[in-house]
Amino acid sequence: MNTTIQPLPTSQPLDVINLPAWLQHLRWxxxxxxxxxxxxxxxxxxxxxxxxxxxxxLVFVNQPQAIxxxxxxxxxxxxxxxxxxxxxxPGHLNRILSPLLGDSSVIMLDGDRHRRRRQLxxxxxxxxxxxxxxxxxxxxxxxxxxxxxLKQTFSARxxxxxxxxxxxxxxxxxxxxxxxFQQLKRLLASMSDLxxxxxSSSLLFFxxxxxxxxxxxxxxxxxxxRQQLNALIYAEIxxxxxxxxxxxxxxxxxxxxxxxxDQPMTDQELRDELMTLLFAGHETTATALSWALYWIHHVPxxxxxxxxxxxxxxxxxxPLDIFRLPYLTAICNETLRIHPIAMLTFARIVQEPxxxxxxxxxxxxAVVGCIYLVHQREDLYPNPKQFKPExxxxxxxxxxxxxxxxxxxxxxxxxxxxxxxxxxxxxxILSRYELTLATTQPEYPRxxxxxxxxxxxxxxxxxxxxxxxxxxxxxxx
Numbered sequence: 001m002n003t004t005i006q007p008l009p010t011s012q013p014l015d016v017i018n019l020p021a022w023l024q025h026l027r028w029x030x031x032x033x034x035x036x037x038x039x040x041x042x043x044x045x046x047x048x049x050x051x052x053x054x055x056x057x058l059v060f061v062n063q064p065q066a067i068x069x070x071x072x073x074x075x076x077x078x079x080x081x082x083x084x085x086x087x088x089x090p091g092h093l094n095r096i097l098s099p100l101l102g103d104s105s106v107i108m109l110d111g112d113r114h115r116r117r118r119q120l121x122x123x124x125x126x127x128x129x130x131x132x133x134x135x136x137x138x139x140x141x142x143x144x145x146x147x148x149x150l151k152q153t154f155s156a157r158x159x160x161x162x163x164x165x166x167x168x169x170x171x172x173x174x175x176x177x178x179x180x181f182q183q184l185k186r187l188l189a190s191m192s193d194l195x196x197x198x199x200s201s202s203l204l205f206f207x208x209x210x211x212x213x214x215x216x217x218x219x220x221x222x223x224x225x226r227q228q229l230n231a232l233i234y235a236e237i238x239x240x241x242x243x244x245x246x247x248x249x250x251x252x253x254x255x256x257x258x259x260x261x262d263q264p265m266t267d268q269e270l271r272d273e274l275m276t277l278l279f280a281g282h283e284t285t286a287t288a289l290s291w292a293l294y295w296i297h298h299v300p301x302x303x304x305x306x307x308x309x310x311x312x313x314x315x316x317x318x319p320l321d322i323f324r325l326p327y328l329t330a331i332c333n334e335t336l337r338i339h340p341i342a343m344l345t346f347a348r349i350v351q352e353p354x355x356x357x358x359x360x361x362x363x364x365x366a367v368v369g370c371i372y373l374v375h376q377r378e379d380l381y382p383n384p385k386q387f388k389p390e391x392x393x394x395x396x397x398x399x400x401x402x403x404x405x406x407x408x409x410x411x412x413x414x415x416x417x418x419x420x421x422x423x424x425x426x427x428x429i430l431s432r433y434e435l436t437l438a439t440t441q442p443e444y445p446r447x448x449x450x451x452x453x454x455x456x457x458x459x460x461x462x463x464x465x466x467x468x469x470x471x472x473x474x475x476x477x
Contacts (some may be wrong), residue, residue, distance in 0.1 A: 011355035016048040016057055025052040029205050030198045032343055032447055033372065036060065040373050046357045052205045053096050054366050058347070059356075062373035064380075064400040066357050070348055070367055071400070071408030087348035089114075089410055093366060094346060096204050096450065099222075100191075100279055102272035106413070107346075118413065120257045120265065121273065125417050132248060133171050134319030137421050140166040141428040148462045153438045155457035156293045160425075161286035165189060167421055168282040172274060173236065174249030180232055187229045192283050194222055195449035204449060233271050250277065277414065284341045285418050287453045292335040292426055294458045295387045297437050302389060303430075306331060310431050322427045323420055330389035332422050336404035337375045338387055341451045345369035345403070346410040371403055372452075434464040 017024060017039050027035040028051045039047050039060065046066065048057035061067055073086040091108040101107060106117040123129075144163045148154055165185055166176075175181040195201045203209050203219055212220040240255055254273060258264055265273070296303045309327045322328070350365040361367065376384045380401050381391060405412035412418070429435070438459040446455035 011358055011360040014046070014048045014057070014059065014359045014361065015043040017050070021050040024050045025205075028052060029202055029447065033445060033452070036343070036370060036373055037376070040376075046359055054093075054347070057365065059361065059365055059367040060344075060370045060373070061356065061367060062370040062377065063357055064374060064398060067345075067369040067374065067403075067407070068398075068400040069356065070369060071345070086351055086354050087367065088351055089346055089348050089408070093349070099204070099210065099226075101276050102268070104266075104269045104272040105276045106273065107276060107410075108272075114409070116259050117269075117273075118409075120254065120259060121413050123253065123257075125414055129248060130416060130420055131319060133167075133417065133420065134424060136170050137167055137424040138319070138428050140170070141425045142432065145429065145433055145462070150462055150464070153459050153461060156460045157286060157290035157454055157457040160289040160293075161189065161192070161282065163425060164282040164286040164289065164421065167285075168278055170249070171417070172250045172277050172281070174247050174252065175236075180236065184229070184232050187225050187232070188278055188282070191222060191225050191229065192279065192449075194218060196453075198447040201447050201449050229275075230271065233274055234267060237267050237270055280412070281414055281417070283449070284451060285421055287341050287448070287451065288332075288335060288339075288418070288422055289425055290454055290458045291339045291443075292331060292422065293429070293435065293460065294437070294443050294454065295335060295338075296331065296426075296430070297435060297460070298442075299387050302331065302387065306430060310427055313427075313431075319420070319424055323423050325423070325427070326393060327389065328423055328427060330392040332419060332426070333392040333402065333404075334387060334389040337381065337391070337402060338384070339445055339452060340371045340375055340404045341453075342404070342406065343370070343372045343452060345371060345406045345408070369400075369403065369407065371406070374401065374403065430466075432466055433462055434466055436461050436463055 019027075024035070028049070035049070039049060040062065045063040046059065046061050048059050051058045061070065070087055089110060091110040091114065094107050097105075097107060106114060106121060109117055141163050144159060144166070148159060165188060169181060169185060170176050173181075173184070175184070195204060200218065203222070210219050211217070212223050214220045215224055236251070237255070240252065245252075251270070251274060254265060254270060256264075296306060305327055309325055313321060313325075345368050347366045347368050350361045350363050350367060352363055354361050356367075375381065378384060380397070399407055405415040405418075438461050441456075443454045443456055443458055445452040447453075
């Protein structure tokens with residue numbers, strides 16, 4: 001009996017990249033941008049490819065209305081009675097991150113468990129707690145830059161990682177000093193740097209490489225550092241349980257949270273969520289900040305316009321006044337458009353025979369919104385390789401046209417904190433310090449783990465400190 005599912009009458013078969021699977025796997029890991037852009041030239045809106053980590057074709061979609069259809073017909077995060085949907089977002093599809101985050105992270109959950117966990121995690125990232133984080137962000141930015149040597153080349157990404165790691169340590173753990181703080185920082189930075197290149201990122205994509213051959217081997221070193229990090233996190237949790245106090249850091253808030261059955265999170269669940277916040281929270285923001293510094297200084301008129309806007313602030317501005325600055329917001333948005341940190345949305349699985357953009361999809365197909373290609377669409381962003389913040393002043397884009405934090409039920413929980421940190425750190429740096437790029441060579445994106453980061457780290461020079469200047473009436477007009 002032939003059980004092959006036939007395409008729907010009005011649909012055509014999906015266009016699939018015509019390369020051997022092994023070659024596609026290597027290209028996806030080694031040159032994901034080249035892989036996606038080459039395919040999009042031939043198949044502009046939707047195509048299938050064989051990408052390591054997925055058993056069959058992975059369907060890449062970059063047409064906004066089609067992405068909206070996928071994300072709004074996703075059963076994840078909806079009440080039980082409303083689960084008759086075309087797509088689902090099972091957590092096991094994200095298992096590539098399991099060695100880092102564990103199996104109890106919100107990223108690994110699905111259905112009701114995923115929805116309930118998100119509800120527990122959301123409160124610390126909104127409301128008045130954000131204002132409390134503002135002073136931490138500014139203080140750590142100034143503290144870090146005071147140690148940058150004058151007129152010596154430095155890696156902007158390394159400095160931004162120092163800032164973002166300090167911020168996430170204080171906001172998540174409430175730690176800013178002490179032996180445990182220093183050990184946690186050292187281990188997090190070391191584990192992040194293991195996946196700094198396409199070659200070392202292969203450890204995540206090819207499980208056969210995940211062999212513990214001793215402390216001298218890459219994976220063996222990673223396993224030992226992870227054990228040390230786990231011990232520190234569990235020690236911090238145990239200390240908090242034995243000595244509860246009135247604290248506002250995210251760990252304390254999560255420990256106090258209760259689900260619908262009035263149950264707290266277990267130590268394992270806390271550990272995995274903390275790992276998710278620590279890695280996703282500092283790695284991605286550090287990369288975004290370094291890209292922003294690159295473009296601000298690579299395009300002189302952007303820098304000048306930003307400085308004029310920052311000069312309209314008071315000497316000690318309210319963090320929310322900085323957050324609302326329109327041109328600074330446009331710069332951050334354009335940075336995340338031209339260089340989205342995450343290339344894809346989390347994958348969805350087709351639940352029933354359907355058609356998307358006139359192409360037949362079968363149950364079991366994995367489908368992703370391709371964030372990178374959406375942000376490079378000429379019909380949405382003319383001259384997409386050009387850095388032009390004014391795009392975001394001239395037009396308001398839908399959540400499916402501009403989506404640096406993903407979308408749907410798996411949209412990034414830390415989006416508000418990331419944008420808050422990005423704006424406050426940039427405003428603090430540009431208001432206080434004179435910087436310049438150390439080279440005229442263009443920076444370009446390269447795989448770093450499952451994200452994209454500046455290949456050369458954005459080499460810069462600190463040339464001096466800025467003296468505050470009040471804006472002229474003409475500049476303010």
